[in-house]
Amino acid sequence: MAQKTVVTHISPDLDGIGAYWLLKKYHPEFTNAKIDFVPAGQTYLGQPDGADPNVVHVDTGMGRFDHHQSSDFTCAAKLVLESLIKDGYIAEDDEAMKRLVNVLVELDHGWDNYKWSEAANDRYEFSLHNLLSGWKMVERKSDQELVEMAIFNLEAVYKLLAAKVKAEEELAGGEKFATKWGEAVAVYTGNSTVLDLGIKKGFALVAVKDPKRGNVRITGSNNKNVDLTDAYEKLAKIDREGTWYLHPSKVLLRNGSSRNPQMIPTKLELGEIIEVFKKV
Known part of the structure; x- marks a missing residue:
């Protein structure tokens, strides 16, 4: 041809x-x-x-x-x-x-x-x-x-x-829950787009857990005046094995990242993390 x-x-x-x-x-x-x-x-x-x-x-x-x-x-x-x-x-x-x-x-x-x-x-x-x-x-x-x-x-x-x-579909099927800042959503996914897209769509907080790697990432909305300090302290106290990092912005809470593969994933499930946020 x-x-x-x-x-x-x-x-x-x-x-x-x-x-x-x-x-x-x-x-x-x-x-x-x-x-x-x-x-x-x-x-x-x-x-x-x-x-x-x-x-x-x-x-x-x-x-x-x-x-x-x-x-x-x-x-x-x-x-x-x-x-x-x-x-x-x-x-x-x-x-x-x-x-x-x-x-x-x-x-x-x-x-x-x-x-x-x-x-x-x-x-x-x-x-x-x-x-x-x-x-x-x-x-x-x-x-x-x-x-x-x-x-x-x-x-x-x-x-x-x-x-x-894909993230739009995952957010639609995610577990919604109430926080003091407003509605939040939790999703089991390795698709990091869910985090930013969830905030853009108006959620006060988005939590994802990678089902393969096990690490958790949580993003809060600046527009909702989210401060993850208390949640960070409670999660770090509950989970002595996992590595938790709170960004200076106070809206990014990470338990593992592609930027730091040495961080230890948490054994906590999203349901347990949701309960922490309900009490913060």
């Missing part, structure tokens, strides 16, 4: 890169596909999209994976995603990938400029689409290098979103 060529515009953005990434990642005929670049709106060797079965245009060329000939709220990556789902290469229920591509659509239509909360905040300069622009300023990479750097990061974003989707 002849090698496929995916064509996008010079100085590629996340939409064109994302479309190429999806084809390479999921379509067996594009596993070894190369990428080439043309001026925006143009086509490879001046041929119309589809003239060569081994050449596919994304985000340029006015073909099936370009969206500039339409006012629809879509982008090249979404058109590719829809095609891959239709052909059975991506599962219909891959919520993480759908959400990733939905953000690419928003970015391609400039939502980060006016619809996102605090659009002018400096935190957005750490976002991948702005980093891509920054990479072009710091040291002019070849378009091929930019694509490779962005794809590595898109893979990371996909992993994060997959963990987030």
